[in-house]
Structure formats: C-alpha cells, structure tokens
Amino acid sequence: MNKTKRIVNVLVHDRPNVLVKLISFFEKRGFRVENINLIKTDKPGISKYNMIISGEDNNIGKSSKQLYKFVETIDVNLL
Amino acid sequence: MKVTGASIIIKKLLEEGVEYIFGYPGGSVIPLFDELYNFTDRIKLIQPRHEQGGTHAADGYARSTGKTGVVVVTSGPGATNTVTGIATAYMDSVPLVIITGQVPVSMMGSDAFQEVDTTAITLPITKANFLIKDIKELTPALDLAFHIAKSGRPGPVLIDIPSDIQKALIDERKIVKGDIKNYSPRHDIDDEKINKVYNMLSESKKPLIISGGGIIISEATEILKRFMEKNNIPVITTLMGKGIYPSREELYFDGLGMHGTYYGNYAVQNSDLILALGVRFSDRILGNVEKFAPFAKIVHVDIDRSEIEKNVQPIIGIEGDVKEVLEKFLSFPELKTDFSDWIKELNQQKKEFPLSYEKGKKLKPQYLIELANKYFPEDTIVVSDVGQNQMWTAQFYKFTKPRTFLTTGGLGTMGFGLPASMGAKVGNPDKQVLVISGDGGFQMNIQELITIKRYALNVKILIVDNAYLGMVKQWQELFYNKRYSATPFTDNPDFRAIAEVIGIKSKTLKDWDKAEEIIKELALSKEPMLIHALIDPDENVFPMVPAGASLNEILLNKEG
Ligand SMILES: Cc1ncc(C[n+]2csc(CCOP(=O)(O)OP(=O)(O)O)c2C)c(N)n1
Numbered sequence: 001m002n003k004t005k006r007i008v009n010v011l012v013h014d015r016p017n018v019l020v021k022l023i024s025f026f027e028k029r030g031f032r033v034e035n036i037n038l039i040k041t042d043k044p045g046i047s048k049y050n051m052i053i054s055g056e057d058n059n060i061g062k063s064s065k066q067l068y069k070f071v072e073t074i075d076v077n078l079l
Numbered sequence: 080m081k082v083t084g085a086s087i088i089i090k091k092l093l094e095e096g097v098e099y100i101f102g103y104p105g106g107s108v109i110p111l112f113d114e115l116y117n118f119t120d121r122i123k124l125i126q127p128r129h130e131q132g133g134t135h136a137a138d139g140y141a142r143s144t145g146k147t148g149v150v151v152v153t154s155g156p157g158a159t160n161t162v163t164g165i166a167t168a169y170m171d172s173v174p175l176v177i178i179t180g181q182v183p184v185s186m187m188g189s190d191a192f193q194e195v196d197t198t199a200i201t202l203p204i205t206k207a208n209f210l211i212k213d214i215k216e217l218t219p220a221l222d223l224a225f226h227i228a229k230s231g232r233p234g235p236v237l238i239d240i241p242s243d244i245q246k247a248l249i250d251e252r253k254i255v256k257g258d259i260k261n262y263s264p265r266h267d268i269d270d271e272k273i274n275k276v277y278n279m280l281s282e283s284k285k286p287l288i289i290s291g292g293g294i295i296i297s298e299a300t301e302i303l304k305r306f307m308e309k310n311n312i313p314v315i316t317t318l319m320g321k322g323i324y325p326s327r328e329e330l331y332f333d334g335l336g337m338h339g340t341y342y343g344n345y346a347v348q349n350s351d352l353i354l355a356l357g358v359r360f361s362d363r364i365l366g367n368v369e370k371f372a373p374f375a376k377i378v379h380v381d382i383d384r385s386e387i388e389k390n391v392q393p394i395i396g397i398e399g400d401v402k403e404v405l406e407k408f409l410s411f412p413e414l415k416t417d418f419s420d421w422i423k424e425l426n427q428q429k430k431e432f433p434l435s436y437e438k439g440k441k442l443k444p445q446y447l448i449e450l451a452n453k454y455f456p457e458d459t460i461v462v463s464d465v466g467q468n469q470m471w472t473a474q475f476y477k478f479t480k481p482r483t484f485l486t487t488g489g490l491g492t493m494g495f496g497l498p499a500s501m502g503a504k505v506g507n508p509d510k511q512v513l514v515i516s517g518d519g520g521f522q523m524n525i526q527e528l529i530t531i532k533r534y535a536l537n538v539k540i541l542i543v544d545n546a547y548l549g550m551v552k553q554w555q556e557l558f559y560n561k562r563y564s565a566t567p568f569t570d571n572p573d574f575r576a577i578a579e580v581i582g583i584k585s586k587t588l589k590d591w592d593k594a595e596e597i598i599k600e601l602a603l604s605k606e607p608m609l610i611h612a613l614i615d616p617d618e619n620v621f622p623m624v625p626a627g628a629s630l631n632e633i634l635l636n637k638e639g
Contacts, residue, residue, distance in 0.1 A: 017208075065388060069383065
C-alpha cells in the first residue's frame, strides 16, 4: 500500500487535553502525526488544529470522520 | 454570601434531582462527604464494598432508569478502582457523573500521597473530563458534566476535584453557569434521505430491521414496534437492543452475530435491505465484514455521526435520534409491498433451526433461564454477567420491555452483574431484579453481597456454576484441542454457605427435577435470595459463529 499524506483541519472547543486526544486518535489507528499547528480563531474558546497526517493506506479521510466522536469537535476538514 | 466548593457540588446534585449517590470515602473527599452529611434526608448514599462495585451499581441504576448515575470516590486508588466501571459504561453509552477527590492543588505534580493523574487515566474512557484548579471553574464544570453525560449519545463524565477546592470559599454572586449550548449536538434530519429510504423499502423484497442499543436509549421501542408491525418488516436485535420482543412473534428473529440465532443470521445474509437503527456494527455482530449481508443495501441511523461509515459502508447514513427518524417513517402511508414470502422463508428457518438444548437429564442453564422467564413478572429487570451465562440469558429470556436486560456488551466486564443489579434495584424498588451470573464473574465482585444485605436490596441471584470459566473453556474445547489452560474452577467454594454467613437466604440446586420448584421460590421470595445452581459443566453456547468467520459459517453444535 502507498504511503499518503493528508492535511486534516479540526475545529474544536478548546479544552485541556484536546491535543492529546487528537494525537492518540491518529496513532492508535496506525497513522503518524507529522505536524500540528494550533491556530486561535476570532471566537473565544474555539481553536483550529491543522495537522499533517501520514499513513500506509488512504483511509485517513475515512478515519478522520470519527473525530466527530469527541464532544469538542465542531468541524473536520480534509485537504 | 460565601459558599464552599463542597456545598456547590451538593447543591448541584439536588438541582439535578439526584436521589442516590454511589460513594466511598477517603482523605481527599472528606469535605464533600461532610457536606453530604447535612443532606442525608434528600440524597441517599449507597456505599459499596469496593469502588468498582459502586461504579457498576451506578451504571445499573442508569441503564435501568435512564437517569444519570452519580459516583463519588477518593483520589488515587479510589479513582483507579472506578476505571473498569467507567470503561464499561463508556462502551455501552451509559450516562454517569463520577466525582473523584484529588490532592490539594498546591501538591499536584509532587507525587503526593494518593495522587494519580485521574483525568489522564480516564481521558479515553469518558465523553469528557474536568480537573478543577480554581473554585470558579467548579460550577461551569458541574453544569457541563451533567449536560454532556445525558445529551446526544450518552456516556460517563468525570470531574476531578482537589480537596482544598472542596473547602475553598467563593462569593455566590461570582458564580457563573456553564455554557452548555456549545455541547448540544444538533441533528436536523434530512427529509430527502427519509424519502429515499421509504422508496427503497417499498421496492425491497426482503427488508430487515436491526435494532440496537440506541433504540433503548432513545426510548423508541414502542414506535419501532408500531412501524414494523404496520409495515410487516421483520426485526432482529443486537445484544444491547433487547427489549422489543413484539406482540407479533412471527416478525421477530432474535439476535445476530457470534451467538445470535441461526435464523437471525440467515435473515442478515439473505436480506436485500437492512435498516440498522442505533447500532454500532461491533465485530461481535459482523463476523467477517467483507461477507456481512452480501445482498443488502444498508441504511444506518445513529445519533453519533462518527459511527456512520465506521465499520460498514451504508448506502444511506442518517445522523439523528432514531426516535425522531422513526416518527418520520411512521408518518408515511403503509407500505403496499407484500413481504409475506420473506416472512414465511424466515419462519421456516426458525422452525428448522430453533434454539435448543437437551431436556430432562443434566441440569441445564437454559432450562433455568426459561423457568425464570416463566415465574418472574414481565417487567423484571434481568442483569447478566459475562460469558456463557450472558449469551444463554440473551438467547432464552424473552425481553418485552426496554431497560429490562442489563448487560455489558462492549467491554464484557466480568463482575458487572451483581453490583449492577444493586443499582437497578435502588432505581426500581417496585420491580423485581434478577441477576444471572457465572461462578467466575460472581467471584469478581462477591463482596457486594454484603452491600445487598446492608441495604436490604431485594435482588434475586442465580449463579450458574459450571466449575469453569465457561466461555473461555468453550473456545479451548472448540479451537485449542481441549487444552483447558487456566479455566478450571473446580475449587469453587459453597456459595450457599457464603450467602448464609452474610445473612442472605440461599439454596443449592443440583437436579433437573428440583429446578422448577426452586426457581419459583426464588421468584416469590420477599427477601434477597441466592441460588447456587450446579449446572452441566459441558454445556456450550450454540449456535456460534467463530471469530472472524462469515455469518454463514455458523456452528449449530460441537459437530459443526
Ligand atoms: C474482567 C474480565 N476478565 C476476564 C475476562 C475474559 N472472560 C470472558 S468470559 C470468561 C469466563 C467467564 O466465566 P464465568 O464467569 O464462570 O461464566 P461462564 O462463561 O461459565 O458462564 C472470561 C474469563 C472478562 N470478560 N472480564
């Protein structure tokens, strides 16, 4: 299978440990988190994580939908 | 006026209408228990013998009533003892609020006595958790915790509260409420999708409903029955979806998956359209995903968006509360399509390959369960433990009402049954509660017999003792050349004697011929009672789909 890289943007309610949740989310599914950027939005309490995720198959997109399981997740966007 | 952290917590519990807490004290929650001492007339403490038992009890309370179960424990070992209970609740979407004590804020991070990082440990097994570092954060966290536990897909929420915060003072006027609207999932059900599904149904020849735990949680059982009976659509349930046994038996085909029925699995493998309602397609029902429901288009309805497309690819996924979705379906005119050939086909399978066991000789667990079903009232809450006893109960007890079968489906936690039954009884004092447990699981939280005695909780306990860790032994027998490594429990003690020492009425049951009389006595007993049944150690759970096999590759007995 091919190694792929995707940019995953997640808009979240900013709470302690969201970052930990995001990283372990991808790692336990066999993906690697190559890079993470935290961007504050104009709305207080809402942040955006821009992540570069790599993995052995192209299921990153499909898996990313499960980010909606977190109560903090507002929106998930894939580039 | 200034108020303490502890009084804020208790006030919040009162505001939420909490009548019971399942709690166990310790150094870091003394202030909270001290405050609770002022309110013993309004909030009753149920104190287990072990925090794991208390957490399962709160879980049993929540599953059986639909209300949020509340747990209060101390830091460190108190908190870690709740972990199994929290994970159990998380996997089955049970609303709990767990309040743990923590070492004082100034000592956090110093490896203080009884300090553990509770929020880190419970991060993956809670919907959300909170660590309070300032008394100002307390009210918002409590508001959010109770809201998040119950909203959308329910689940456990934990709040870790350092002991100095419980004692700290805050000016009442400075208290701000939690902003719950940020955590209120919105589901606008897409009418176009509903229309499409209705059209697909009317064109289908072999439709099938799979009803899951979501149907129970959203209180949709009655509306589901109306929908399926109006349109003649056959139904099967997952383990978590039991409680909809309909008045029209010819439409009901029991369970699917590893220990479902032959005809239930046949229905899945031959259907052309599956409506999966509030199910999460766990591996225990799917078998081999590639070969699951080969002829069916799947419509998946779930309130949790992350479940849709997770394990199976539906043709239509609808994100929303199953009850609202069913209400929409029900507003359509009756389907004109005639499904009677399909229903006949399924009933033929049911007749040919029924659930069965050998009668009249050795004492069989299935017989005891059928007897219990006969002598206990219809609204009895039945709690199982894990293993063969759980599967037999699911197969042989007919659950006609929601919230009457409490079982740990997702985590499969041995030791769940006995404590969960206590919580069920606390929440349903007017109903009978029956727990059916294996000998192994019973011994995992056997100490809770003392709690049952202390609070005179009238639960009925049926231990089906096969002197083995039966379910594991079954796998060893079928797939590991009968090498019974670590499964014999031939040294089990006399459970009747143990019950009696604690002060619980008890009987031993060995013979088929005595079974009816003793199960009847169990059902009629006015006080808690335990039956220690010595069942045939060689009995197995069939049918069985081996792990990872397709639902077609089902074993009907040891020979295949
Ligand atoms: C806490 C825990 N430990 C281990 C297991 C693995 N396990 C699943 S079923 C089972 C056997 C259960 O034996 P028993 O309680 O006697 O019930 P039976 O299967 O005989 O009805 C075991 C060990 C488990 N599910 N939970």
